[in-house]
Amino acid sequence: MTEFIPPGTRWIDLPPGFPMKRGGTLPRARIAYETWGRRNAADDNSILILTGLSPDAHAAASEADPAPGWWETMVGPGKAIDTDRWHVVCVNSLGSCKGSSGPASLDPATGRPYRLAFPDVSIEDVADTAAHVVRALGIGRLACVVGNSMGGMVALALLARHPGIARSHINVSGAAKALPFSxxxxxxxxxxxxxxxxxxxxxxxxxxxxxxxxxxxxxxxxxxxxxxxxxxxxxxxxxxxxxxxxxxxxxxxxxxxxxxxxxxxxxxxxxxxxxCYLYLSRCMDWFDIGESCGGTTAEGLARIRVERALAIGVHTDILFPLQQQEEIADGLRAGGSAATFLPLESPQGHDAFLVDFARFSPAIGGFLAGL
Amino acid sequence: MTEFIPPGTRWIDLPPGFPMKRGGTLPRARIAYETWGRRNAADDNSILILTGLSPDAHAAASEADPAPGWWETMVGPGKAIDTDRWHVVCVNSLGSCKGSSGPASLDPATGRPYRLAFPDVSIEDVADTAAHVVRALGIGRLACVVGNSMGGMVALALLARHPGIARSHINVSGAAKALPFSxxxxxxxxxxxxxxxxxxxxxxxxxxxxxxxxxxxxxxxxxxxxxxxxxxxxxxxxxxxxxxxxxxxxxxxxxxxxxxxxxxxxxxxxxxxxxCYLYLSRCMDWFDIGESCGGTTAEGLARIRVERALAIGVHTDILFPLQQQEEIADGLRAGGSAATFLPLESPQGHDAFLVDFARFSPAIGGFLAGL
Missing domain, CATH: 1.10.1740.110 (Rna Polymerase Sigma Factor; Chain: A)
Known part of the structure; x- marks a missing residue:
């Protein structure tokens, strides 16, 4: 079974018997992550990056792995997510095949890959395991959680299920729930x-x-x-x-x-x-921050408390359409967060955040500079 | 090999050796059609309907086949395409499996289905064979040619290749060329x-x-x-x-x-x-009225001469997006036709012309009533 693990990867073990939202537990599992920059003494400069379906934790080059990362133009010294100022953590999602435990990992009980015997993975589980990494790293409170695409869903679940875990949030081409076209x-x-x-x-x-x-x-x-x-x-x-x-x-x-x-x-x-693709694809369909919190989508969003938030998207995105980022900003604002909706005129659709840095870097960099 | 032929179908034989645009000829082939209403003595009341990829020629119920047709709400006595006034002809596209010759038809040379031995079918061939039907029925000049979706492409090819064949044209969610998303x-x-x-x-x-x-x-x-x-x-x-x-x-x-x-x-x-699906799908990709006429798309459209034209589409269409109908109207106008672009606020996407009759019937009926 193929796993594809970048050489700079580090791991945090999950406590044995980690409970899964849709039933079952993880006997022995771990989450892959990478970090950039240094945590400061005040412990107020950590940023967590949550990814889309397919990326690994290697968002940017590092000493341990100088190969360019999937968000190389965004993350680094002097860049929008400035690693001279911020301590940046990127986790690989639970259920992925890029270092974290998932259907392609070896089941310790059998010594063979879990395959479909891996428990159902939900967005909430990805969030809970990311929260575990944050705590295990000794981070008291994140300065910001940044979630892209599926990671935007994970970020909302993280904020709703782990109140106080972050002071601010950037939701990039994300959604509070899956809609029927997607x-x-x-x-x-x-x-x-x-x-x-x-x-x-x-x-x-x-x-x-x-x-x-x-x-x-x-x-x-x-x-x-x-x-x-x-x-x-x-x-x-x-x-x-x-x-x-x-x-x-x-x-x-x-x-x-x-x-x-x-x-x-x-x-x-x-x-x-x-x-792994099947598992992570399905977990997006299941996600609705409303269902997750036992209410409407708006109620789910309004439960979240951050000081400041930014929801960004582009008008050409057909998979996570712009009104979904507007819904996030509206919902967070209704909950008392200072939330801004920023629609960008990028022609590059859902993937714009991976390619249209002329638009995304100032948006993300500007928000972080103002924290 | 399966063919699916409505019981009211009639046929026009193509002349043996009918030439095909991309090479080869049709040895013995025929085009299926149905008609409604009566041709008047002045021969100025015939309307030709050209269909999307999958429909047959049974656009509406008739004496020969009382089953509802695929455009039943649009075509009939007192309807937008009023068969009390108009003599309506609908042809099944060359290359289809609904009565006209295509890959599923028997090859007279072998007695077995052509399958991939059927010559390449282009939009221009579909247009030329439809033109043959019009002439074989003795129609001097069509009052209007109505083309939906792929049929909108066929209509443009028909008008460009058979000057004078129609006085007017309604292009419904069609396109002058295939774009890369489609x-x-x-x-x-x-x-x-x-x-x-x-x-x-x-x-x-x-x-x-x-x-x-x-x-x-x-x-x-x-x-x-x-x-x-x-x-x-x-x-x-x-x-x-x-x-x-x-x-x-x-x-x-x-x-x-x-x-x-x-x-x-x-x-x-x-x-x-x-x-048949493969053939007709591919012929849409090949189509560009510009390439067809040896110039730009705008030049191809400007060659067409009709007295009046209407290009209709809906803002939610992602397959034949609205700007393609605007391009048709602009192009026909540049050629001297009185062409109107009519964008409709239908939520139902490309298929709106098959379901949103509240918007499409007045648009089409109004245009025809004004002829």
Whole structure:
């Protein structure tokens, strides 16, 4: 079973028998994390970063791992999340295959991968295990919790379930609940994986691997991560050169946009465990901060108390649409937090926070500078 | 090989050796059509309806086939397309499996279905064969050509390639060219079908049928035919009752929206031939009225001459987005046609013209009443 663990990874063990929201416990599990910068004496400069579905804890280069991280342009000395000032912690989500325990990890009871025997993972569980890391590191109170995409859901669950854990919050292209369009997309991605005969009820190996299903799932992901507007300008109707086409295949790749999807899919399919993908995809569908708190979404958000909050999104995001970030800001404000909604005019869709630093860096850097 | 032909269908034979745009000819082929109302003595009351990818020629009930048609609310006595006034013709597209010749038809040379041996079908071929039907019926000049979705592409090709064939045009949620987001979606739908081992290079039968691939393709279609806005109101986060869920399947259907997609897919997969689906899907990607005329899209549109035109769309359409209907109206106007762009505030996405008659009937009926 494949795990893909960056070399700078450190771990915090979870207490044995860690309880899971939907039932079951984790016998022996751990959460992967990395840190940058130094915690100050006042213990008021720690920032927690919670990621989207697929990233590992390696948000940025470090001494232990000088390879660029997935948020390299955002995190580092003098950058928007300035590691000269802030002590930054990034955790890999429970259920992932990038260092934290999940379906691809070895079950200590059997010595073999858990696969589907891993307990159901919910957003709340990802939040609870991240909270455990914060406490285990001895951090009294976070200056800020930053959550992107799925991590934005995790951040809300963390703040609701662990009152006082953070003074402030930045929600980046996140949501307080999953809506049916996104549920439909994710359901179809999971179906593509499950339909692949090589998925085999979760019991695959490197040789018999659900590559086609993962490729379909990833392509559909990329379609919903970017935007039609961006692609109109970037690809238009440009064809592949004839030497990049397979003339024998009447339905083979013909347009640049098809080749772009194929290249994205190829990079992904063998670098993320299919069962972990299924688990983390499903946990987003389940999430509603309202259901989580036994009330409406607005009531769930209003339970959260932070001093300041920022909810950012972009108007071309079809997966976590802009009104969901507005809902977060409105809900936090109703609960008494000073919350700002910041819509950005980025053409790059849901993934804009990973690429459109011209817009995102000043937004995030400005908020943190004002703390 | 499955064909699905409504009982009121009539046919026009194409002349043997009908030339195809991308090469090859059709040895012996025919186009299915239905008609409603009566052609008047002045021969100035005929309307041609060109359909989206999947509909047959049975747009409305008739004496020969009293079953409701796919545009029943729009077409009939006293309706927006008033068959008391208009002589209405609807053709089934070349390449379809609903009566017209296509990959599912028998190849007269072998007595077996063409499958992938059917020549490449382009939007221009669909237009040319529809033009042949119009002429074969003895219609001198159409009062109007109405094209929906893919049919909107076909209508533009028809008008460009057969000058003078129609006095006016209504383009409903159509496009002058395929854009990369839509190409990406359709490419993925085709990949889902082709990945199904039962597709088998196009050589399947009823017993070994690419049902999973067709189900995936259709679900992805339905996701892009409707809109997130509609689904938020219609499904929200409503779960299936426990008796409609399979507790044994950890990734089975849980939300109403998933069940809705499943029901749509089930109705479709055995009612449309997979190879025909691949052919018609691909022909949309190929279409650009500019490439078709050897110039830019605007130049292609400006070649078209009609007295009046209406381009309608809805702001929630992600597959044929509103700016594409605006582009059509602008382009036709630049060519000297009196063209109006009519954006409608429908929540129902690309499929709105099939369901939101409160908005579409007055728009279409008003235009036709003014002819």
């Amino acid at each position: 549920i439909a997309i994710r359901s179809l991605q999971r179906e593509a994986i499950r339909l692949d005969p090589n998925w085999n009820g979760g019991d695959y190996d490197e040789e018999h691997y659900p590559e086609s299903g993962m490729r379909m799932a990833r392509k559909l992901g990329v379609i919903t991560y970017r935007s039609a507007l961006e692609w109109d300008g970037r690809f238009g109707r440009v064809r592949l050169d004839s030497d990049r086409r397979d003339d024998e295949d009447p339905f083979g790749l013909e347009f640049e946009v098809e080749s772009y999807l194929e290249a994205h899919a190829r990079r992904f399919v063998r670098n993320f465990d299919p069962n | 190409i990406a979606i359709r490419s993925l739908q085709r990949e889902a079908i082709r990945l199904d081992p039962n597709w088998n290079g196009g050589d399947y039968d009823e017993e070994h049928y690419p049902e999973s691939g067709m189900r995936m393709a259709r679900k992805l279609g339905v996701i892009t035919y409707r809109s997130a806005l509609e689904w938020d109101g219609r499904f929200g986060r409503v779960r299936l009752d426990s008796d409609r869920r399979d507790d044994e399947d950890p990734f089975g259907l849980e939300f109403e929206v998933e069940s809705y997609l499943e029901a749509h897919a089930r109705r479709f997969v055995r009612n449309f031939d997979p190879n």
